[in-house]
Amino acid sequence: VHNVKHNGKLLPGPYKYPILGNLPQLAKESKKGKKPYVVLRELSKKYGHRMSLHFGATYQVIFDDVEAVRDVLSSDIWIDRYVDGWILERSFGKPLGVFFANGESWKELRRFSIRTLRDFGFGKFNSQETIIEEELLRLMSRMDSLITESKDSVVYMKKFFSVSALNIIWSLIAGYRFSHDDVKLQKLVQLMSDIVQKLAVGEDIITAYPALRHVIPRFTQTGKDRQDFLTAMHGFFKELLETRRAEGVYKTEQRDFIDVFLLEIDNHAHDKTENNFYTDKQFLVLALDFFLAGTETTSSTLEFAFLYILLNPRVQKKVQEEIDRVVDHSGLPSTLDRTRMPYTEATLLEVQRFATVVPLFSRSNIQDQQVGEYVIPKGTMGIVSLYSANYSEESWGDPFTFRPERFLNEKTNTLDQDVCNKVMAFGLGKRICAGEVLAKANLFKFFTSFLQRYTFEEAPNHPTPSTDPLLGTVQSPRPFYAVVKPRNRGTPK
Numbered sequence: 333v334h335n336v337k338h339n340g341k342l343l344p345g346p347y348k349y350p351i352l353g354n355l356p357q358l359a360k361e362s363k364k365g366k367k368p369y370v371v372l373r374e375l376s377k378k379y380g381h382r383m384s385l386h387f388g389a390t391y392q393v394i395f396d397d398v399e400a401v402r403d404v405l406s407s408d409i410w411i412d413r414y415v416d417g418w419i420l421e422r423s424f425g426k427p428l429g430v431f432f433a434n435g436e437s438w439k440e441l442r443r444f445s446i447r448t449l450r451d452f453g454f455g456k457f458n459s460q461e462t463i464i465e466e467e468l469l470r471l472m473s474r475m476d477s478l479i480t481e482s483k484d485s486v487v488y489m490k491k492f493f494s495v496s497a498l499n500i501i502w503s504l505i506a507g508y509r510f511s512h513d514d515v516k517l518q519k520l521v522q523l524m525s526d527i528v529q530k531l532a533v534g535e536d537i538i539t540a541y542p543a544l545r546h547v548i549p550r551f552t553q554t555g556k557d558r559q560d561f562l563t564a565m566h567g568f569f570k571e572l573l574e575t576r577r578a579e580g581v582y583k584t585e586q587r588d589f590i591d592v593f594l595l596e597i598d599n600h601a602h603d604k605t606e607n608n609f610y611t612d613k614q615f616l617v618l619a620l621d622f623f624l625a626g627t628e629t630t631s632s633t634l635e636f637a638f639l640y641i642l643l644n645p646r647v648q649k650k651v652q653e654e655i656d657r658v659v660d661h662s663g664l665p666s667t668l669d670r671t672r673m674p675y676t677e678a679t680l681l682e683v684q685r686f687a688t689v690v691p692l693f694s695r696s697n698i699q700d701q702q703v704g705e706y707v708i709p710k711g712t713m714g715i716v717s718l719y720s721a722n723y724s725e726e727s728w729g730d731p732f733t734f735r736p737e738r739f740l741n742e743k744t745n746t747l748d749q750d751v752c753n754k755v756m757a758f759g760l761g762k763r764i765c766a767g768e769v770l771a772k773a774n775l776f777k778f779f780t781s782f783l784q785r786y787t788f789e790e791a792p793n794h795p796t797p798s799t800d801p802l803l804g805t806v807q808s809p810r811p812f813y814a815v816v817k818p819r820n821r822g823t824p825k
């Protein structure tokens with residue numbers, strides 16, 4: 333049984349059990365403690381880097397290797413996102429928003445979102461820099477308090493960057509920031525990170541049996557958690573939209589993304605067709621997309637960055653030396669300094685490769701595709717493994733070693749662009765991450781500013797932190813502590 337019609341030969345894959353498909357094999361490996369993307373990598377070595385899997389009743393094709401991943405992401409055939417189960421549940425039964433939208437609706441809202449966010453500073457040097465710095469200074473003063481309050485300067489690093497990452501996006505969308513002590517926000521951030529962790533691709537029973545979507549939510553804890561999460565998030569965005577609508581300021585002045593969207597809703601109010609993409613529901617899903625896609629990814633990459641730095645004091649020292657040499661000590665590092673900081677850039681690339689915070693995600697094909705003697709039927713769920721690209725032995729030689737030097741040309745001490753381009757963190761092609769520019773600026777600013785001002789060391793009374801990630805649609809480090817020591821050099825005015 334599978335979800336697609338076809339007349340050709342399907343790509344090879346492991347033996348398929350009746351009804352359960354390949355779930356028994358996957359469950360067996362998963363019980364041994366293997367991550368889903370590691371299991372896929374092992375299977376793909378046996379069955380091919382483009383292979384078939386039957387995830388319960390859902391037919392999947394796995395793209396697992398540098399070349400297969402690049403091909404699929406840059407292909408115009410694989411431009412859709414696979415939409416089913418929980419995804420529809422989060423968007424009122426329809427593929428709304430950007431992340432899980434398809435066709436005209438996706439094109440229009442992606443273009444609208446990127447253009448509008450750019451108008452409010454996203455990707456523009458001065459305004460983006462100011463927004464990030466405001467948040468950065470707050471977080472540094474928070475760090476100073478934590479150091480003073482704690483015993484022996486030991487700071488709990490888990491979730492340290494979450495509110496800041498959210499605030500940077502939120503100030504573009506809604507024109508305001510949350511306080512780090514905001515109880516309502518803390519609940520949303522907690523809910524969000526719980527749900528992201530529970531939704532590891534490849535572990536999802538609703539994906540395996542889409543029909544269960546109608547049954548499961550009422551009976552299982554995960555189903556209930558998802559619904560609680562959605563109710564809370566939708567409620568929060570709806571209240572915001574209603575308040576702004578009632579205020580009416582957006583009619584004469586658009587201060588942020590919400591104002592522009594409200595104006596578009598008014599402008600399209602006469603259009604009652606399916607082709608009107610500017611509706612209240614679209615906004616709720618769009619806001620959720622940016623909340624989810626932008627927050628956990630950025631904050632979790634930053635957590636990993638400081639974890640790796642803590643475990644690699646030699647790398648930390650070299651980054652700090654470069655910062656001290658290049659950056660004017662009276663100010664914070666600027667993204668304009670980036671080009672003069674090859675070692676720091678190399679370290680950030682290595683962080684992104686080593687962490688691979690989004691190891692797996694989905695795409696779907698809009699027409700049948702012939703691959704040699706095989707056919708991939710239209711509408712197939714394609715699982716793209718960024719893990720396979722970032723951890724390929726053929727590509728990297730020693731993928732399991734954290735080694736920024738791999739990106740540097742030893743003789744010239746410059747970045748080797750060919751090696752840099754091999755890191756896959758944001759996807760590729762027309763559907764590449766819509767927040768890549770902002771994310772890269774954030775990573776650079778937070779990483780360098782904190783290392784300019786503090787040194788991170790292992791906390792003596794805690795076990796050495798593990799680099800083994802917590803699984804999720806976005807992976808994050810296990811909770812860890814660091815001794816954070818203020819540095820004398822490079823303290824901003």
Ligand code: HEM
Nearest residue numbers: 431625626629630690757758759760763764765766767771
């Ligand atoms: C380190 C941080 C980030 C990582 C690793 C990351 C990674 C990704 C990946 C792998 C995809 C799928 C791309 C594809 O299908 O080829 C994606 C899509 C997306 N990301 Fe990011 N992302 C990050 C930060 C952000 C930020 C800050 C935002 C928002 C401001 C954002 C918004 C989006 C959106 C809207 C999409 C959907 C694009 C579409 O389907 O058209 N991301 N991201």
